[in-house]
Amino acid sequence: MDLQVEIMEQDEETAVLAAAGEVDAYTAPKLKEALLPLTKKENFLVKVDLKDVSYMDSTGLGVFISALKSTKENNSSMKLVHLQDRVLRLFEITGLIEIMDIEWGANG
Amino acid sequence: MDAIDIQEDSYKDLLKLYIDTEDEKALYGAEKISKSFIKQGITPEEIVNLHIQSLQEMYDDMPQAYLRGLDFLLETMISYGLALQEYQTLREKQLEIKSELKIAAGMQKTLLATTVPVVENLQIGVVSVAAHQMNGDYHHFITGKNGDIGIALADVRGKGIPAALCMSMIKYAMDSLPEDTMGPNKILKNLNRVVEKNVDPSMFITMFYAQYFPQTSKFLFSSAGHEPGFYYHGDTKNFEELKTKGLVLGVTSETDYPEYERTIKEGDMIVLLTDGVTECRYGDNFLSREEVLEVIQQHMHLPAQEMAEKVYKHFERLQNFHLRDDFTLIILKK
Numbered sequence: 001m002d003l004q005v006e007i008m009e010q011d012e013e014t015a016v017l018a019a020a021g022e023v024d025a026y027t028a029p030k031l032k033e034a035l036l037p038l039t040k041k042e043n044f045l046v047k048v049d050l051k052d053v054s055y056m057d058s059t060g061l062g063v064f065i066s067a068l069k070s071t072k073e074n075n076s077s078m079k080l081v082h083l084q085d086r087v088l089r090l091f092e093i094t095g096l097i098e099i100m101d102i103e104w105g106a107n108g
Numbered sequence: 109m110d111a112i113d114i115q116e117d118s119y120k121d122l123l124k125l126y127i128d129t130e131d132e133k134a135l136y137g138a139e140k141i142s143k144s145f146i147k148q149g150i151t152p153e154e155i156v157n158l159h160i161q162s163l164q165e166m167y168d169d170m171p172q173a174y175l176r177g178l179d180f181l182l183e184t185m186i187s188y189g190l191a192l193q194e195y196q197t198l199r200e201k202q203l204e205i206k207s208e209l210k211i212a213a214g215m216q217k218t219l220l221a222t223t224v225p226v227v228e229n230l231q232i233g234v235v236s237v238a239a240h241q242m243n244g245d246y247h248h249f250i251t252g253k254n255g256d257i258g259i260a261l262a263d264v265r266g267k268g269i270p271a272a273l274c275m276s277m278i279k280y281a282m283d284s285l286p287e288d289t290m291g292p293n294k295i296l297k298n299l300n301r302v303v304e305k306n307v308d309p310s311m312f313i314t315m316f317y318a319q320y321f322p323q324t325s326k327f328l329f330s331s332a333g334h335e336p337g338f339y340y341h342g343d344t345k346n347f348e349e350l351k352t353k354g355l356v357l358g359v360t361s362e363t364d365y366p367e368y369e370r371t372i373k374e375g376d377m378i379v380l381l382t383d384g385v386t387e388c389r390y391g392d393n394f395l396s397r398e399e400v401l402e403v404i405q406q407h408m409h410l411p412a413q414e415m416a417e418k419v420y421k422h423f424e425r426l427q428n429f430h431l432r433d434d435f436t437l438i439i440l441k442k
Contacts, residue, residue, distance in 0.1 A: 032310075058265040058383070062310035065359055069309045094314065094333035095355035095363075 003027035020052035023060030039070040051082035120162040151189030213241045233412030233439040235420040244271030245434040262315035263382040292317040292330035293367040303358040312358040330365040342375020380438040412439040
C-alpha cells in the first residue's frame with residue numbers, strides 16, 4: 001500500500017501535515033522529505049495528522065525520532081495527532097510516548 | 109539437433125532450413141543459438157548483421173527496400189547492445205557484492221556467537237533466524253562470576269547490513285562494560301549513551317536485558333522500548349504481558365530505565381521475543397499478540413528448545429517460508 005503526504009494548512013507559525021496509508025521502509029522517505037524541512041524553522045509548530053495511517057513499522061518510528069531530534073536542534077516543535085491504536089501501541093512500547101507530544105483518538 | 113555447432117555457419121544453416129521448410133526444429137535451434145550468443149556477449153546488432161549477411165548470401169535478388177529496412181533495424185538495435193553490456197557488468201558486480209556479503213555474514217556469526225548456559229532447574233531455548241544474510245537481531249548470554257546469568261536481546265531498526273553493523277557496535281559496547289555484576293538498568297543506561305553518540309538520527313535499537321540468579325530464582329529485568337515478552341504463571345495458568353517503561357536506545361542520553369523483578373517458581377515460563385515474531389504478516393493480515401500467544405500455548409508442554417523450534421516452524425510456514433523480518437525467540441522454563 002502507498003503513502004500520501006500532504007501539507008493541509010500552513011501559516012507563519014504552524015503547519016498541519018496529513019499522512020494517509022502505510023509508513024514502512026519503502027514509503028518512509030516520502031514522509032521524511034515532507035516532515036524534516038518543517039522542523040528546521042525556528043519557533044515553528046508542525047502537527048502531523050496520522051488519522052489515516054493504518055500501519056507503521058520501525059522505519060516510520062525512525063523518521064519521527066530524527067524529526068524530534070531536529071526540533072530540539074532548531075527550537076521548533078512537533079505534535080502527533082489522531083493516532084490509530086495499532087500505531088499508538090508502537091509509540092507506547094518504544095517509550096516514545098513519554099518524550100513526544102502525542103494525542104490520540106478521535107478528539108486528539 | 110543436439111550436435112548443432114554454435115557458430116555463425118549454423119545460424120545460416122538454420123535460417124535456410126526454416127525458410128525452406130518451416131521446420132520447427134530450426135526454431136528450437138534458433139533458441140539454443142541465441143542462448144549461446146548471449147553467453148559469448150554477442151550483441152543484438154551483431155545478430156541482425158549476421159542475419160543480413162546470411163540473407164544476402166542466400167538470395168542475390170534481395171529487394172533494396174528490404175535491405176534498407178534491415179539496416180534501419182540494425183541501427184535501432186545498437187542501444188540494446190549497450191544495455192546488454194551494462195547488464196553483464198552489473199551482474200559481475202552483484203556477484204562480487206554477494207560474495208563479500210557472505211564473508212561479512214560469516215564474520216558476524218563468529219562475532220555474535222553465544223553459548224546457551226546450562227543452569228540448574230532452568231531450561232533455556234533459543235531460535236534466532238535472519239530474514240536476509242545479515243541478522244539485525246542480537247541475543248547474548250553472559251555467565252557472571254557469582255553464577256548469575258545475563259540475558260540480552262536486542263533488535264536494530266531496519267534490516268540487512270546497516271542493522272548488522274549497528275549490532276556489532278552493541279556487542280563491543282557490551283564487552284567493554286566492567287565485569288562486576290551490573291544490574292539491567294545500569295547496563296541499558298550505559299549502552300544508550302554509546303548508541304546515542306554513534307548512530308544516525310533515525311537509527312535506534314530496542315533492547316531487553318535480564319539477570320537471573322539461580323540460587324534465589326530472582327529474575328531482574330529492564331527494557332529499552334523492546335517488544336514486551338510474556339510471563340506464564342504456572343500456579344494460576346495465566347499469561348502476563350511483561351509491561352515495562354523505558355525509551356529505545358539512541359534517542360536521548362537523558363533517560364533512565366526502571367528495573368523490574370519476578371521470582372521464577374516451578375512451572376513458570378518466560379517468553380522473550382523480537383518484533384519479527386509479533387509483526388509477522390501473512391497475506392494482508394497481521395498476526396495479533398493473542399494469536400502469537402495461542403501458538404506458544406500449543407507447544408508449551410515441550411522442553412524449552414524444542415518448543416522454541418516448533419513455534420518458529422509454525423511462523424515460518426505461516427509466511428510461506430519467507431521471513432520478512434529477523435526472528436528471535438528465547439524461552440526460559442522452570
